[in-house]
Every structure is written in C-alpha cells, then in structure tokens.
Amino acid sequence: MEEDKYAKELEVAVRVVHVACALCGRVQERLLETSNDHVVSKDDDSPVTVAEDFSVQATISWLLSEIFGVQNVSIVAEEDIQTISKDESASLLDNVVNTVNESLAFASKYGLQSPETTLGSTEILEAIARCNSTGGPSGRYWVLDPVDGTLGFVRGDQYAVALALIEDGKVVLGVLGCPNYPIKTELLNYHYQHHQTTPQSSLATLDTGGKGCVLYAKSGSGEAWLQSLIDGEKMLEWPNRARLIRVSSIDDPTLATLCEPVERANSNHSFTAGLAHSVGLRKQPLRVHSMVKYAAIARGDAEIFMKFAKCGYKEKIWDHAAGVVIVEEAGGVVTDAGGRPLDFSKGMYLEGLDRGIIACSGVTLHEKFIGAVYASWDSSNL
Ligand SMILES: Nc1ncnc2c1ncn2[C@@H]1O[C@H](COP(=O)(O)OS(=O)(=O)O)[C@@H](OP(=O)(O)O)[C@H]1O
Ligand SMILES: [Mg+2]
Ligand SMILES: [Mg+2]
Ligand SMILES: [Mg+2]
The missing domain is CATH 3.40.190.80 (D-Maltodextrin-Binding Protein; domain 2)
Structure with missing residues (x-):
C-alpha cells in the first residue's frame, strides 16, 4: 500500500509539467523570433517574461485544482499576483489569458482534462492568486517554480519547470521539466562552449522541436526517472516509457x-x-x-x-x-x-x-x- 502512496500525485505532476514544458517551448520559439519587448522588470529586478512565468503558474495551478479539487490544493509558488493585476498590466494579462487557454487546449494530449469553455481573466487571476501558501512544517502543499532560470529562458538557453510536493515539511516527490536539455547530453555542453559567441537565434534553432526532458522521483523509492519531451504524445498511458537514471560513478x-x-x-x-x-x-x-x-x-x-x-x-x-x-x-x-x-x-x-x-x-x-x-x-x- 505504501508503494502506492503519492502515485496519483506523481502521475498528475508529471503530466502537468509536460503541459508546461510544451507551453514554454511555444513561447520561447516566438520570443526568440521577435525582440526582447516581452520582458518586463519586477521589483526585484529579475526579468520576467510575459507568457512564461505567469502562464505556467496559472496553467499548473488550474490543472491541479481541477484534478484534486480547489479545497485540497495548496501551492507555494514564485510569482505573486501584484504585477499582473495592476491596471497598466492589462495587455500582459491578455497575453497570459491567451497563452494559458492555448496551453490548456492541448491538455488532453497529456491525458488531462481541458476546460469546457475558454477561461476568462478572472479565472486566470484566481489560479495565480491561489498559489499563496507560505509552506511550513505541517500539511501538504505543492511547491512550484514556473520558470526557473528566467535568464536562461530569455537567452534561449537552459531553464526548468520545477514542481514538488511537500508533506509535513518533507519533499515527497519532485518533477523537473527541462525543455532544452535533450536526452543526449551534447547540447548542454554545446551551450556551455558556445553561448558567449554564438547568436542566440542559432541556439534556438537547435533547441526547437521538443528536444527536452522531464525527470521525476518519489522520495524513498530509490529510483529517479527520465522521459523525453517527445514522448509527451504518448503520455496517455501510465506508467509511461520513462527510463531509470543514476548518478555518475566517478569519485576521482x-x-x-x-x-x-x-x-x-x-x-x-x-x-x-x-x-x-x-x-x-x-x-x-x-x-x-x-x-x-x-x-x-x-x-x-x-x-x-x-x-x-x-x-x-x-x-x-x-x-x-x-x-x-x-x-x-x-x-x-x-x-x-x-x-x-x-x-x-x-x-x-x-x-x-x-x-x-x-x-x-x-x-x-x-x-x-x-x-x-x-x-x-x-x-x-x-
Ligand atoms: N542574488 C541572487 N543570489 C542567488 N540566487 C539568486 C539571486 N537572485 C536570484 N536568484 C535565484 O536564482 C535562480 C536562478 O539561479 P541559478 O542558480 O540558475 O542562476 S544562474 O541563472 O545559473 O545564474 C533564480 O530563479 P528564477 O527567478 O526562477 O529564475 C532566483 O530565484
Ligand atoms: Mg524569478
Ligand atoms: Mg527559480
Ligand atoms: Mg522562476
């Protein structure tokens, strides 16, 4: 029975991270085709992209609430509602609403339910605002970084979507979506060696086509899994065709x-x-x-x-x-x-x-x- 603990949560978490990675891939492609005018500054001076951080947070929050019930879902997440709910952020909000709806329309491809009707700005703002848990030592809450490495994202380089579940202060499962980290390691090294000198548009071309991966693990299982983003199309089945990964054995x-x-x-x-x-x-x-x-x-x-x-x-x-x-x-x-x-x-x-x-x-x-x-x-x- 213990083995099944968090099985449903893990499956859902992997599926929603796939949806989020697909969203990121589409937005990054568009962003790199255009200029940097989608980047706004938050008070802490970190760049935040329009469709990215807020859209991923809204999408994941909405899906988790639909699946587990709003009353059962508590989320600690990076983005707060302040920036996007200001009057001058109307076009930002419009953009997020469109991105979230586009992304949720693909949810069924990943074995999840899409909304019956298009979501309006109120529902999207609610989904972002619901991520207002502050965590702590007791209870169950999700922990979400909708886009980790926003700078990497803007540069067409590495970034991640990170979702974990914490229960009574301990991390019980974790899922990392890495849209630009392919199953073969070469591209990671390629970025490292070339990102100072290579125009970002060429890196972006290399990166497109869903060549990323999703990693996940349940605490205490002794197993960590890797799945290609390309397998997103086969996400209707579960358990899926992920493969086990292991750390390096080098200790020299x-x-x-x-x-x-x-x-x-x-x-x-x-x-x-x-x-x-x-x-x-x-x-x-x-x-x-x-x-x-x-x-x-x-x-x-x-x-x-x-x-x-x-x-x-x-x-x-x-x-x-x-x-x-x-x-x-x-x-x-x-x-x-x-x-x-x-x-x-x-x-x-x-x-x-x-x-x-x-x-x-x-x-x-x-x-x-x-x-x-x-x-x-x-x-x-x-
Ligand atoms: N000053 C300072 N010191 C330490 N850490 C900071 C600092 N500022 C930001 N952050 C957080 O770092 C997240 C990105 O960290 P990385 O380790 O990936 O940095 S880097 O992009 O490789 O330079 C980054 O996460 P995202 O905002 O999700 O991108 C920040 O939470
Ligand atoms: Mg940030
Ligand atoms: Mg982060
Ligand atoms: Mg972030």
Whole structure:
C-alpha cells in the first residue's frame, strides 16, 4: 500500500509539467523570433517574461485544482499576483489569458482534462492568486517554480519547470521539466562552449522541436526517472516509457565535473573555484542556468553542483525542492556546506542554510567538498 502512496500525485505532476514544458517551448520559439519587448522588470529586478512565468503558474495551478479539487490544493509558488493585476498590466494579462487557454487546449494530449469553455481573466487571476501558501512544517502543499532560470529562458538557453510536493515539511516527490536539455547530453555542453559567441537565434534553432526532458522521483523509492519531451504524445498511458537514471560513478576528483550557476551575482565563482582546486578538480566548470544543474547531476552528466550565494541572500524552497529529491533518489547526496540536509519545513525560505549548497554524485566526493569548505572558510571572502 505504501508503494502506492503519492502515485496519483506523481502521475498528475508529471503530466502537468509536460503541459508546461510544451507551453514554454511555444513561447520561447516566438520570443526568440521577435525582440526582447516581452520582458518586463519586477521589483526585484529579475526579468520576467510575459507568457512564461505567469502562464505556467496559472496553467499548473488550474490543472491541479481541477484534478484534486480547489479545497485540497495548496501551492507555494514564485510569482505573486501584484504585477499582473495592476491596471497598466492589462495587455500582459491578455497575453497570459491567451497563452494559458492555448496551453490548456492541448491538455488532453497529456491525458488531462481541458476546460469546457475558454477561461476568462478572472479565472486566470484566481489560479495565480491561489498559489499563496507560505509552506511550513505541517500539511501538504505543492511547491512550484514556473520558470526557473528566467535568464536562461530569455537567452534561449537552459531553464526548468520545477514542481514538488511537500508533506509535513518533507519533499515527497519532485518533477523537473527541462525543455532544452535533450536526452543526449551534447547540447548542454554545446551551450556551455558556445553561448558567449554564438547568436542566440542559432541556439534556438537547435533547441526547437521538443528536444527536452522531464525527470521525476518519489522520495524513498530509490529510483529517479527520465522521459523525453517527445514522448509527451504518448503520455496517455501510465506508467509511461520513462527510463531509470543514476548518478555518475566517478569519485576521482580529477575526472569530475563541477556544475555551478552562470551568474556571478548568484554564486561566488572564485570561492567555488578555490574549493574545486583544493579537492583536485581539473576540468572546466560547467555553468548552466537553473535547476538543470540538479538534472545534470541526477543524469550522471556532472558530479558536483555548488551554489554559494552572497551573504544575506536567502534561498527559496522552489529553487531546490524538486531538484534535491531527484538527485537523492538517483543516488546522490545534497546538503548545506555544514553537511546537513536542506530544511524545507520552515516556510518559503531554506532557513538555517549553512553558507551554501553542495550536491554530489556520491559520498566520497561529498565528504571531500565538505572538508574543503571546513578548511578554507576562514580564508574566504564571502
Ligand atoms: N542574488 C541572487 N543570489 C542567488 N540566487 C539568486 C539571486 N537572485 C536570484 N536568484 C535565484 O536564482 C535562480 C536562478 O539561479 P541559478 O542558480 O540558475 O542562476 S544562474 O541563472 O545559473 O545564474 C533564480 O530563479 P528564477 O527567478 O526562477 O529564475 C532566483 O530565484
Ligand atoms: Mg524569478
Ligand atoms: Mg527559480
Ligand atoms: Mg522562476
């Protein structure tokens, strides 16, 4: 019986993330064909795309509420209702309404029910506003980052749709949609090597056609799964034709690859470079936007992911919940820099996080990195 626990939730979560990835793919294609005028700035200065973040959040919120019942669904999500409900945001809202309706019309392709009639702006705003849970230590709530790596999305590069379910403070399942991370790893490396010099339009051409993937895992199952986005058309069946993934078996630091955020503002590159060097890493780090970094570890394409945000920045649960459970179930280890598991039970932030996050493909590398942090912390300039 225990085995079946969260089976329905997992199936629904995978299906809705497929719907969201298809939405993202369509919007990104259009966005890259036109200019950057779909990018507006939020108060925190992070770029947010019109159809993306809000549309994905509305779509997922609406689908979860339809399937499980509004009264049973509680969601902690990144986007709030402020920006989009302002009078001057009318055209933004129109755009979101159209994108959500277009996306929900395809829901049946993924084994989900489409709305009987077109949704109006009130229903869409309600769906976004319903994501107002603040999390915490008890009860059941979904955790959603509709688009993680908005910068990557705007650049035609890597980004992710991340959905997790938390019960009594523990992540019980996680789903990561990675629309630009194909089953074959080459494109991830291609981006890394070329994104400074290659026009984004050529990268976009490479990326189109649903060549991404969806990863998912249920906590305690010891299994993490990978499915191609192309298989979306076959999502009517469940269990589907996903395949098991496993972390890399490399534990020799000289052969290991470090994955870290692209933006210097998001992680201290010189500090992580110092750690990597002291542990004996020799390869160039792989800089990738978004939770695709967790996906890379879970798939065995890299061995270490580190993020050391600037002092004062508080990590949010939606930036990590889905990725952590997938890496752990694929055989990896994720902790803070003090070696403690991340605590998802304290609300929307990862409260009590000791300095930074270290995810490794196995305990040998993980112990080395924790040791290196311990040894070098005093001399660091964080
Ligand atoms: N200053 C600062 N420090 C640390 N982290 C920050 C900071 N600002 C933003 N964020 C959050 O980082 C999310 C993207 O992080 P990444 O690790 O993918 O960064 S990067 O795009 O690779 O540079 C990004 O998630 P999205 O907003 O969903 O894209 C943010 O939640
Ligand atoms: Mg954001
Ligand atoms: Mg995010
Ligand atoms: Mg986001």
